Each structure stands twice: as C-alpha cells, then as structure tokens.
Amino acid sequence: MRPPSSSPPTTPRVSATFDQYVLSEIRRAAATGIYDIRGAGAKRRLPHFDDLLFLGASISRYPLEGYREKCGTDVVLGDRFARKPLELKIPITIAGMSFGSLSAPAKEALGRGASAMGTSTTTGDGGMTLEERLSSATLVYQVLPSRYGMNPDDLRKADAIEVVVGQGAKPGGGGMLLGQKITERVAAMRSLPIGIDQRSACRHPDWTGPDDLQIKIEELRELTDWQKPIYVKVGASRPYYDTALSVKAGADVVVLDGMQGGTAATQEVFIENVGIPTLAAIRPAVRALQELGMHRKVQLIVSGGIRNGADVAKALALGADAVSIGTAALVAIGDNDPALEEEYQALGSRAGAYDDWHEGNDPAGITTQNPELFRRLDPIKAGRRLANFLAVLTLEAQTIARACGKSHVHNLEPEDLVALTIEAAAMAGVPLAGTDWIPGPGRV
C-alpha cells in the first residue's frame, strides 16, 4: 500500500542476500544458459592474514635494530631426498602459471624478476618455454594431469619438479583454456587443434591415490637421477591429510594453495565455493608435518592471496618455510593497471576488477596470446617491477621479524601472533587479541 504523501519516504532497499552482483548473475545465467568462467581467485570476503596482528617486542622480548642487524631470509627447499636442493635468497617464489594462460613476454618477465631476487619461478599447464628457461635462474617444472608438452628433456632441464594434484582456486577441477588463446604455438606445445576450447584433465592419467603417487615420485626421481627436489602441490581442502600423504609419498616439499589463490580460467561457482581459505589451511598442514617429525625437513610453501610482506611474515610465523605468489606478481608486472582504465571499460570491466583472463584480450599484454597485445609488455621493464616488488615484500617481512626480535624470518612463530576475530583465532590457532583464548578443539 502506498503511504500517504505526507509520511517520510522509504529509502529503496537492496537485499544483502540478493545484492546487485547476485541479481546480475541471475540475469546473465537466464540469458546465456551457461555458467560464468573467469580468472583470478575468490573475491568474496574471507578470514585472511588481515585478521592477524604481530605482537612485536616488549619488556620481555628484545627487538632487533631495524636497518642494521641481520635478519636472514634464505631458504633451502628439497633437502630431504634431492641431491641438488634449491637454495633461494628469499622465501617468496613465483607460482606456476602456464604459457598459454600467460603470454611469452609475461613468462619471461616473471623469470627475470625472480632471478634478479635469487628466487624461483614455475612453469604451468602447457609445458616449458625456451623464454622462461633462459630467463629463470631457478625453474620449477610442473607435472600436471594434462601432461601437455611434457618430455624427459625439459624435466631434466628443470631445477625442481612439482607434481600438481590441485589448485586452491579449484581443488578437484582441471584446467581450462578457451579457444581464443589456443594459437598455433600454444596448440603445438599441447598437441591440440588450434582454436578449440581446451579442458585439461582433473585426474592424473597414470596414478590414483597416495600409494601410486609414491611410485610416480620414485619414477620421476629415477628419470632425473635423484637430483631434483620433488614438490607436491595441493589445493587447500583437507590439508592435514594431504600434507601427511604427500610426506608419505616421498615429497621433498609440499605446496599448499588456499582458496584465494588465482586461476587462469575456472567456473566462478567453483572458485567461490570449493576449498578452504589459506589462513585455515596452514596450521593443519604444519601439524601434520610436526607429528611426522618432518617440520622444516619437508618444506611447506603456502600460497593463495599473498599480497605484501605482512602476509609473508604471517604465513612464515604460522609455520610455512616459504610462500608463493601468482596474482600479486601479475599486478606487479602490470595487470589491472589504472592507466588502462578506458580499455578495461571497453571490455565491460574496470581496472582492479578485470578477470576475464580466459578471453585473451588483456590490454596489459599479460593474459593474452594476441601478438598486438603481448608486444605491449616489455619483459625487461616488467621483470624489473617484479624484482622491486619482491624486494619490498622481503624488506617488509624482515621489518616485522626484527620488531619481533628475530634474526631470521623463519624464527617467527605463532606466539608472535594474535587474531582480531574469533574465526581467525580458531583457524590460525592463535589467541584472540587481548585474551589468552584460542577457540576450538584439536589445537597443537
């Protein structure tokens, strides 16, 4: 019923449940009949590293001098079984992103930036390109279910091997690369016809379960004469068991990717609703390592939503040996740059929101195979930007570690942290700020 004109007007109210985005998705689905596919990670608000704080030094803890006193950042990865473990200068690596999803200059830029800072980069679902091998001092080679472009020569050229079981953005899902990006070069590397929508497998073709994985790892070690560290990458869903089973299968390193982790192309419904947040995944994984007496022996690399040095420090304090970055590295080399606002708008998006990475029209020249677009990306300049960004992440993590009195970033520990919310306290296993309360059972 319409109120009498004399009464105060009611403000139009948008539903919290049916917000504008939800409504637009219903309309889009109704119009097209197909789910939404996009790149990037979960966009919803999730318990994250922002919900943790460091306590810093106090009367009972001594800090270290901010600029002068040594605070180590080096990390050794893969010294459990490999003859040639990786020795990285910083505990921040570049995550696996395929050539195909990324342009060749983007891959080269990642290699240049990582190499300048003494850290590693990683291939992806599409094999190894010459550009990335030449530009990466330390390159990790992914063995994925699709096995696109896999061959023993590239395995031997790699510095480490990563068996990918899952990704945080889509635990249980395979890859996707839509036809626009299957150019001649990409198609040839993947032994596929040009221009098809490629769906890569979600299960490995020749092993199932932890006992098989152990034998697969043994084969990879035999192939490479026990030289290279072997990582196992899992999407965060059952991190306690996946970590324990990876250790049992003989991994040197476990890579744990939370649900905020980026992807090149996945169904939106998958990205936002499958898997658990990075924050919730770390402690169970560390607990598994500790119970097996393997913490710091089998290294843990954590990824999914790492954006700054505080995130790095927090992941390390919770027990990780290193972190890995995808999205932040892409932003550092120019993804979603506001300088390209007009072009993003022409694509129906905005700088900061652009995630149609699967369509191959990226004006920044990063998530594209279109030569006109990827020629815009100068791999040398972009590599420099990534190196700068990695340097800042490192300095920030050191700043926090020194404030907590640590002479190495690995000396950060859960006791240095408190949580701002009950959820974060329960997930990270640290007390709610101002209390000694850690909610929930099953704590270490």
Place this chain on the structure above:
Amino acid sequence: MPVVDLALASVRDLNAALHALGPDTNETHWQVVNPRGLHAIAVGIDVPVTVEIDGHAGYYCAGMNKHACVIINGNAGVGVAENIMSGVVRVKGDASQAAGATGCGGLLVIEGNASARCGISMKGVDIIVKGNVGHMSAFMAQAGTLTVLGDVGDALGDSIYEARLYVRGSVKSLGADCIEKPLEDTHKDQLYSKLEAAGIAGEVDVAEFRRYGSARRLYNFHIDNVAAY
C-alpha cells in the same frame, strides 16, 4: 652383452648405467634378469639400445623412453611406456592400466591384453594391442593411434581429440564425443603400416577393423552440449 641382475643390483644402479650411455655406445644390448615386478625399470633411456627384461615389470617400466627398444618378456604394471617419446616398447605378456599414457611418439606393442585406460591422454604414440583392452581406453586421446585386435571395454575414446582408434573386435560402448568413422583406403594404409612396424602385418586383414574418432562436438563450449560436459 651387459646383464643386470635385479636380485643383486638395484633399479637405481640399472637406470644410472643406462643414463650414462652415450649415443654411440657399443653396449647396445642389455639384459635385465629377476625384475620381480620392481617399479621404474629402464625409465628415461635416451639412446638407441635394446633392453630385454626377463620377467614381470612393475609400474612405469620404460617410462618416457626415447630411441631405445625395450622388450618385456613378461607382464607389465601400471603405466608401461608412459609418456614415451620415441623408440619401441614391447610387452610380451599383459599390461596393466594406463599403458602408453600420454605417449608422445614411438611405438608400444602389447602382445597380450591391456587393462583400463590404455592410451589415456595419448599425444602421438602408436599403440597396438593384440588382445583386448579395458574401459576408458583412449580417454582424452589427443593424437596418435590405438589399434586393438581384440575387444574393447566401456567408454572407448571418451572426450577424444584427434587420435585415431582402430578396433577389430567388439566395442562395449563409446565415450562422450567418440563416434565410428568410415575406414577408407588411406586409413587402411595407415593401419597396415602401423601393423607392419609392430611386425604383425600379415596376421590380420586391415579390412576387418572399424575406425573411431572424435565427433568434435565438444571442441567449443556450447549450451546444447551441456549434458555431455
């Protein structure tokens, strides 16, 4: 001729010795005895030598083979000749699951039967099975040929790309997007040359085979195909 007794030496010793060979080695014929189902025997060879394994091999025997000829005088476990690049792998007995998985080139001959997922994700290898193969064979097969003289289990060629499948016996069922296609003279010629390479060209008549391949209906996302995705 070097003889490696796996009751005395380890698989590591064997593989290290094979990896140490140069392309013009004189030690071109190796014999492996007492394999006892051990895993990863003769993986990653990169030279044109012959390795004969007298007995049963475990998982991933001759994995990623290049140039070599590996003969298994027995049965082979999971993933025999997985990701083979070139050369020949011949199994005199039966092979377990995922034989020739993701193989990129070369030839895999299985004289007995092969279990499920034979030729899964194959990318250019030629596989010939004289007996039967199990379900989900040639799943997502991208390139190469799978030839089966016997019968085939369920869901042959599910989500197949451009691989060619030749079957002489019965097919229990075809997987998504896999259809029968006419066997024309060019296919008969191709099939004959594959059989010839496997040394069995005279044993069967190529006209008795049926050819299967991709309907290419799932190559691009289309709402009308949603039930198949």
